[in-house]
Amino acid sequence: MTDELPRTDAAADSVGDTQFAAGEPLLRIEGVAKRFGTFRAVDGVSLDIKSGEFFALLGPSGCGKTTLLRMLAGFEAPDQGRILLGGKDIAQALPHERPINMMFQNYALFPHLAVRDNIAFGLKRAGMARADIATRVAEMVALVKLDGLEKRKPDQLSGGQRQRVALARALARRPQLLLLDEPLAALDKKLRESTQGELMELQRRLGMTFIIVTHDQEEAMTMASRIGVMRDGKLAQVASPRELYEAPRSRWIAEFVGDINLFDGESKLRDGHRLVIGTRDAGALVVAEPREPVGAGKFSVAIRPEKVKLSRRGPVREAGHETAINQLDGVIADVCYLGGTTTYKVKLDAGGMLQASVANSARLDVDAYGLNQPVVAWFTPDDCVVLPS
């Protein structure tokens, strides 16, 4: 264990270097599978994670993200596949043989040990000299801002403080890879948001590689540089937050990440780079052709609510601007004021329901729409995503 420490020290010193170094990934997961009885918890997952990345595994409960994380930590052994850390297969190694540490969802602080001894626990096991342990503990305490609480027992700390102790304890050994299992799930909203920022700060400063497991898509989008969405034990999509949101690969991902309007239909005709898709609930929609060309058949047209604009009379058409615009008539069926935005549900004359999210850019409600008010909802073909049904 001790021989790993200098190497990660070097990594910590090289803060400011390009985070995504070229070459070998730090962690390579190859065709990993795990079954519990007949249930395939993780089903053939392959993934590369580069050094210095902040990676999020996102998915609903039971999708296998925690099992995958536990296999990285060594609490479960994969039935199939390899887990390479720095080129070495660690799939069957025991937890204490891996230069990986984990922050547990419920923090798992040792209740019989003071904060200081909790943080020093792993250092003592690594056979570090007493004086070095004291220095490192002091460093960690300062890092997570726990000064003055070193002698407290975990049950004398608030939820946020416990979370920091758990983080300090996991970071103390300077692991090559830090795993975080729903690290903010137990905190209230305000604290969660500020802690998100602190975690990102810390990760950048230490230049460490973080893998976080979360079911909260907002949390994943805020913190991670890349997100892997898991469903039924498989990786459904691995992408940057923006790509995941704006170009989801499937209907399921589009619905899981953020709110979305979906209209099922069939491709009717092609006009240059435009496709016309006839939908049952919203009539004919003009959409931009996806990057990967699609043939004829059944599709879903997906539009994010904030891409939908509302107006009383329809879009202002600039002279010479010939962009085909989708215009749908309807009446306001529901208004939901959220502070920063207002979400309107528009009952379309064509039959369907369309959600539009409008920023409340003015303090007075001059722009607001009332219930049963007729409106025109419009959006451009580029705002639509075509997904296979």
Add this chain to the structure above:
Amino acid sequence: MRKISRLSRFNIASLALGLAFLYLPILILVIYSFNASRLVTVWGGWSLRWYHEFFNDRAMIEAAWMSLRVAVSSATIATLIGTLAALALSRGERFRGRTLFSGMLYAPLVMPEVITGLSLLLLFVALNAERGFWTVTIAHATLTMCFVAVVVQSRLGSLDRSLEEAAMDLGCDPVQAFVAVTLPLIAPAIVAGWMLAFTLSLDDLVIASFTTGPGSATLPIRIYSEVRLGVKPEINAICTLVIALIAVVIIIASLASKLSSSRGESAAPL
């Protein structure tokens, strides 16, 4: 506790009645153990005469010593085996019939003592074992290990498994993780289990009388046979001493388990 401070009169009355029902007989016994009179039912003033008598009664002292030795050894054996059983049932791999084993652990708790005693007697006779200190000790360990296992198992059940995982994650092999984390956290339950086993063994008359042999009577057996010939005030003195011993042990046991459960709460998330 805040609610108890505002008791209604009815509550106070029912509490007083209940406590009187429980403790009045014991109180009378304790008071009469300091009776100077030779007759149990006649008060003859305060005296330590019967305590003096007891300490000069060789047969009684021997029986008390026997009881103590049996209680300590059977409690120790029961704690060892019971703790191991609890660990196997709550920490081991899920094996076939685990629920059955778990349930079987509770059976001796509800089994009539006569049946336990008789079956053990039959076993010892079949094995041709010489009945005496060891047969009583083994019989008591058999009964009390279930209590220990139940106490330790419930503690282990409330213990967060991720604590052991965290220890392993931080560099412990499974044995080190157990010694560094699990053992300190279940220690109060183990101590409480030992105390429980100790008092149960000290109390027991039925199983002991089935499994003991000539010349190795425990204190309850001795007292019972004396009482059949008429209650001597000396018995009151012995009983008072036993009550004092058991009270001390039970207080320590409950303090230990209280300590254990308050630690348990802190182990839970938030």
